[in-house]
Amino acid sequence: MNVEDTFQRRLRNLRISVTDRCNLRCAYCMPEEDYVWLPREQILHFEEVSALADVFMDLGVDKIRLTGGEPLLRRDVDGLIRLLAAKPRLRDLAITTNGVLLAEQARALKAAGLHRVTVSLDTLRPDRFARLTRRSNHAQVLAGIGALPAAGFTGTKLDTVVMRGVNDDELADLIEFGKTVPAEVRFIEYMDVGGATQWSMEQVVSRAEMLEVLGRRYGRIEPVVEESTAPADRYALTDGTVFGIISSTTEPFCASCDRSRLTADGVWYLCLYAQSGVDLRGPLRRGVSRDELTQLIADTWKRRTDRGAEQRLRLRDRTPLVQIGRLREDPHLEMHTRGG
Numbered sequence: 001m002n003v004e005d006t007f008q009r010r011l012r013n014l015r016i017s018v019t020d021r022c023n024l025r026c027a028y029c030m031p032e033e034d035y036v037w038l039p040r041e042q043i044l045h046f047e048e049v050s051a052l053a054d055v056f057m058d059l060g061v062d063k064i065r066l067t068g069g070e071p072l073l074r075r076d077v078d079g080l081i082r083l084l085a086a087k088p089r090l091r092d093l094a095i096t097t098n099g100v101l102l103a104e105q106a107r108a109l110k111a112a113g114l115h116r117v118t119v120s121l122d123t124l125r126p127d128r129f130a131r132l133t134r135r136s137n138h139a140q141v142l143a144g145i146g147a148l149p150a151a152g153f154t155g156t157k158l159d160t161v162v163m164r165g166v167n168d169d170e171l172a173d174l175i176e177f178g179k180t181v182p183a184e185v186r187f188i189e190y191m192d193v194g195g196a197t198q199w200s201m202e203q204v205v206s207r208a209e210m211l212e213v214l215g216r217r218y219g220r221i222e223p224v225v226e227e228s229t230a231p232a233d234r235y236a237l238t239d240g241t242v243f244g245i246i247s248s249t250t251e252p253f254c255a256s257c258d259r260s261r262l263t264a265d266g267v268w269y270l271c272l273y274a275q276s277g278v279d280l281r282g283p284l285r286r287g288v289s290r291d292e293l294t295q296l297i298a299d300t301w302k303r304r305t306d307r308g309a310e311q312r313l314r315l316r317d318r319t320p321l322v323q324i325g326r327l328r329e330d331p332h333l334e335m336h337t338r339g340g
């Protein structure tokens with residue numbers, strides 16, 4: 001069964017955060033050192049995640065991405081991957097990771113049935129990495145990326161949040177690095193989501209500006225024409241190298257958004273910018289039937305009106321979405337809790 005929301009957008013793509021914890025402190029996501037963490041007893045067990053995934057799949061979800069926080073910090077995450085990979089209706093099972101623990105886990109992730117890996121990589125320079133993440137694991141991240149081909153992974157992506165004056169002079173270097181992995185690099189516009197409490201429009205490098213800079217270096221850049229609800233618009237260089245740009249801030253793609261997010265404690269969010277979500281852990285742990293859960297999720301999706309990034313675009317004098325005080329009161333507003 002497929003369900004559509006009020007803008008005829010199908011429920012299709014589910015991001016599951018498996019932990020709100022992280023071993024980095026990226027300035028655009030976790031600018032503080034310490035956080036209000038989700039209580040451990042509320043974190044869904046793998047069997048609970050698997051049961052919810054079944055319900056979502058009954059309603060048309062066929063793509064799942066594990067995220068966090070840092071998903072590789074969740075103990076035995078390959079066990080969850082094994083449960084999910086065994087579901088025949090799942091067409092795509094991916095993970096987004098900061099790569100720190102990837103070298104040691106890549107083979108186990110592949111053996112468990114994971115299809116694809118996206119690694120977040122904002123810079124090739126160790127000193128910048130240390131400033132941006134307030135940790136010194138850059139070499140581990142590069143080793144993690146390097147371990148993917150030998151573990152049997154193809155279709156790897158590298159995601160870079162581009163920030164003015166921070167890493168916007170590395171676009172071409174990252175594309176060149178991507179060729180050696182091999183991996184497709186995707187540049188993400190800096191977003192004013194929860195957690196990005198120091199965001200400002202001046203630091204956003206727009207898609208148009210990125211294309212201009214890359215055009216000066218590479219000459220002709222052709223858009224890749226394709227039918228897709230994926231957030232990245234893809235472009236090809238004359239040598240055939242393809243890269244993507246996710247223009248979530250200046251040219252949002254809410255009109256075709258089929259994504260929703262499940263937090264590690266089982267709260268379901270219909271939009272990255274949504275201020276509240278639907279608790280699925282409660283009903284699940286009370287033992288409601290699968291039909292009742294299906295009904296709850298379907299009815300919620302059918303009422304969905306979210307177009308968060310488009311609404312943000314219409315604001316004048318745009319400031320960060322939430323301030324630190326609110327994030328402490330409701331950690332679900334954090335990007336590292338909601339899952340990017």
Ligand code: SAM
Pocket residue numbers: 022028029067068069070071096097098099119120159160161188189190191192193195196335336339340
């Ligand atoms: N820890 C993992 C990682 O970094 O890949 C997974 C979770 S992280 C929240 C998922 C993605 O969200 C990362 O690629 C990160 O760069 C992105 N992200 C976080 N805050 C962002 C922001 N303010 N603007 C744009 N992207 C952001």
Ligand code: SF4
Pocket residue numbers: 022023024025026029030068069070098120336
């Ligand atoms: Fe950085 Fe990802 Fe951790 Fe956020 S969750 S601080 S983006 S590594």
Ligand code: SF4
Pocket residue numbers: 252253254255257258259270271272273306307308309310
């Ligand atoms: Fe989808 Fe919300 Fe992002 Fe728009 S802002 S693309 S509706 S998650």
